[in-house]
Amino acid sequence: MGNFQKLSLALVGLIMGGSLVACDDGRAGAQDAAKQLASAVAALDVGSIAFEGTDAAAANERLKEVFQGLGPAKPAVEAGELTFDKDTATVPLNYSWKVGSGEWKYTASAELKKSGDKWLTVWKPALLAPELADGEVLAAATQSPQRADILGAGDAKLVTYRPVVDVGIDKPKLGAADPAASAAKLAQLVGVDPAAYTQQVQAAGPEAFVTAITLRQDGRTITDEQIARIPGARSIAGVLPLAPSRTFARALLGTAAEANAEQIEKSGGALKAGDTTGTGGLQQQYDAQLRGTDGIQVFAEKAGLTAEEKQALPNEGRRTLFQVGMEPGTPVKTTLDPRLQQLAEDVLADVGPASAIVALRPSSGAVLAAASGPGSNGYNTAMLGQYAPGSTFKVVDSLAMIRNGMTPDSKVECTPTLTVDGRTFKNAEGYPEGSLGSVTLRDAFAHSCNTAFIAARDSVSQAQLESAATSLGVAVEAPGLGADAFLGSVPGEAAGTEHAASMIGQGKVLLSPLAAAVMAGSVAKGSPVSPTLVLNTDAGSGTAAPEGSGTPTAAGTSPSLSSTAPAPAKAAEKPVTAAEAAALADMMRAVVTSGHAGFLASVPGEPVGAKTGTAEFGNENPPKTHAWIVAVHGDLAVAVFVEEGGLGATTSGPLLKEFLTSAG
Template sequence: MGNSSKLSLALVGLILGGSLVGCSDGRAGAQDAAKQLASAVAALDVAAVPFEGKDSGAANEQLKEVFKALDPAKPSVVTGELKLDKDTATIPLDYSWKIGTGEWKYTTFAQLKKSGDKWLTVWNPASLVPELADGEVLGTMSQSPARADILGAGDAKLVTYRPVVNVGIDKPRLGTADPAASATRLAQLVGADPAAYSQQVAAAGAEAFVPAITLRQDGQSITDDQIAAIPGARAIADSLPLAPTRTFARALLGTVAEANAEQIEKSGGALKAGDTTGTGGLQQQYDAQLRGTDGIQVFAEKAGLSAEERQGLLNGGRRGLFQVEITPGTALKTTLDPALQQLAEDVLGKVAPASAIVALRPSSGAVLAAASGPGSNGYDTAMLGQYAPGSIFKIVDSLAMIRNGITPDSIVECPATLSVDGRTFKNAEGYPAASLGSVTLRDAFAHSCNTAFINARDTVSQAQQESAATSLGVAVEAPGLGAGAFLGSVPGTAEGTEHAASMIGQGKVLMSPLSAAIMAGSVAKGAPVSPQLVLNPNAGDDATRAAGATAEPTATSAGPASSAPAPAKASGTPVTAAEAALLSDMMRAVVTSGHAGFLASVPGAPVGAKTGTAEFGKDDPPKTHAWIVAVHGDLAVAVFVEDGGLGATTSGPLLKEFLTAAG
């Protein structure tokens, strides 16, 4: 091909290219402008968007005012197919908002106009919300459902709405009275801090009612006349989700109150100011299930309405745009027996240190009572406590020994003292001399001979001990529990004095009162007990702890708890009915011939028990935790007192009182 031909082709290409450029309809520029608009609206900031007929700053202020009621929500905005007509273009904008539990979707249209080489957006409020006019903004109204109840055995209402009175100063009723004087008098009457309450009253608006305290309506000692005698003071009737008493299962159930700023911030939009929410225990864990979801309305209304004008529009004058239906909460069903729970709390009412009683039904695993005494100061000792179990752990040792061929009638050696790697072990104070020397395993168990069980350390490995513990449901996951709990921890490896200590429930062995009751219950059932407490956990709940999860190690007054390993998925080799029968025989001997003879008078089915005294700390003599576990028909109970001395003398009488009254 000659040079002239190459030149002709080049010219054709140039002409064609020039034609394409010349025929450009500006679609690319319009699309870029549309995308900029969509992105800016999604960010709720159009200050950088050039508008036709509207200052960008003014447009931005109006947009923020329109959507202010939806704060902090922001929309997703996606552009649709652009339609071009010379120097104008129309673009669909597909909006999607997350409003409560609902999704509000709609489509608007924006118009663009070309001005010189720029595309400008024609300002129109209807591009933000369909048919929105100038001078209109969005408004919202939400309605919260009543909180659902927490139920116990037989659907007894453990937590339900109960009448209360909000006592406070109603500032419009003060008249000429001194607000500070009235606030001080009311605070003194109800036991509030006078200085702090006076400040609250002073800071509140002129129309405010400033609550000082909320009191249960039944049983309150403050009279209407006492309140009425204080200028501006008033009692307003209300109702709140409450347990039967202020202390009833409080650590386990948790409480309900108005959400604080921290809870609102952490909720990810689920909570807002004025909402009630659960704090601690099951109320917090199952908050979403119990709370339900708000009903929300979004509407268009005239901008700048006063509170009175807005109130007047409640029955009309607003254009509805979107609605999320109210969803009631679902009652939480538990196995707690209100009578046994109250009995356990009454029994512990006079105990000064941290304490607990856990009672469960071995046949089903149902937790009937999980009480933490007043000395626990609000901590859930019953479910979450982590303590050395002491001699109640000899139930585990005995199972391991039985599996090695020992029987309750086998002879074991019980010396007064025993030395292991330079550490001296001895029996508890007052150990009977008649049960020293060569005795049956039953006798050593009944009188809790430490040295006899430590003597078995060479025939019972730490791994066998761990296996025996899981066989009895200790340190095993509890998928049906539905509540945060410490399920026990038994190390699989330990040497020397640590292994010797674990033979008497010390060293690194840890149990909670719950896991102690599980252990005793597994003996009564003849199979591992898997506890259950919550019967209908909502799988979609925002529970902070999964059902049966092990709680984080928690410090107690006995010192910080060690970090315990996670529980086993399932029992290694489940205890058999034959093995359990031998253990039951020895637990009965604790009552018939051992140092829990005081339980022989408990009416009904024969009681089997095991006491435990666990040393802790570095005092000389060391302080001790007091334990006792028992089985009584289809009931297994663990009683624990922190720093309580001897299990038999401290926890034993509490157990007797509980079993006798439980019937």
């Protein structure tokens, strides 16, 4: 490049540089000031912003006062396109607030003025919200809908608002009385821990009402007179979404109460103090659907109004700036029959160990009762329990054997004992001598001959067992259930003693009482039953039952439970046929007419078919056993389970008889 060219380029650069400097009219500085203002307002801290007309500290205090009523939310704020005129500029500030379930968007205008080489923001309340005047602040009012009901069959109200009383110490009413003494007396009266409640009362502020217990109004034995005798104690009437009784289907339905701090924190803004929310069961699973959405109103109002003034003149000096309408919750509709659910719970009321009764309607799959006894300690044993099903699983064995060419009249060998790979299997205690030897499959099934079924292991593969189980709806997804459940697990591979154990419902074979009822129901229906419980799983936006609601759920800490079972199949590999089901029904009827469930012969109405089961578990000698019985009675299939229950026929059998007789 020649010297002349270099000189020319240098001149061009100088001219261009000069023109750029000449064009810098201050717009860039104004834009920077606008961006800083937007960021500071979004952070609710304008202490670093230079203002005209006020100092930054006063502006900051005013901003916090204006926005305090919307806390703890913060706005997103962006500076828009600047309008520039020499030493002044205006900039739109685009605000976006998350208000409840809605988004409040608006644009306010800020003015900037150049002072020397610095851009100042002109202080006006209107830069925070449209037309906001001096002496006005923003406030929000929330209107919460009542929680929707949980309904049962025929839209019976299972959970609905019922009258309650909050019993506690009202600290302003204590007068000169000792708070600790009153708290201890009240705790003793209502049956709560005196030390913990006394501490709670002492820690609360002087204006607090500290609840000791919430009692159902209906049937309460502690009277207002008893409460009033304790200085500072009183009861406050209210309502809560409750089931008919404290225990009614509690493990399945869950509970609803005022949200605690942890629930509010985890909700991501969906819950606030005072909201009612669900814990456990359907109340938690369908919480958003049942809760509905709050109605919210944001308005500008005169600063410094007292609560009394706001109440007396609710719309005085108020301008509504934004509102979201309240949307009531949608009831959760279930198939539970309140009479049968209560009956099942009454039958289990005196059973010590964990227990369950599940009843369903084979024709529709509707779950009519899913009761977990008091020994389950609040766990949903009925639907989530994972237990070896014992000889009830011979229904599955028999289907596999029928598919291999046998009939109920085919002969099998029932020996007193049978040894497989060094492990000796025997029949249950009290097995009748007359049903040993060469007997029909029906007779072996009716008296539950373990050795006859284990002897069939060479002709019935583990894969055939798995297939027969899915044919009867076991270990198959239940897309219409709408609730967490364990639907059974039958491994497709097992050898030696494990395969032999599978033939009598042990080894790694696991069922829940729900899955056992499905198995029996599929025999009655003549095709696989797919259980249904929640009828409107998609009624609330985003509140449908979680995908794979039929997948296994960890079932507590009992050593007899497993949380490692494989996921259920999508569908039955080879659905049971009407002819196959008829043969199984014939054998289940024989359990009542000639086997060891003869006590069911007197149940009125249609003939009962059944199968008992006793499943050993643990390492004790003799081992502990789970007691099972499944039955079909017209369009009703029932499973009864008692953990550590002895023999199925003698423990679960009488419970089943009581249930079927009263079910009608």
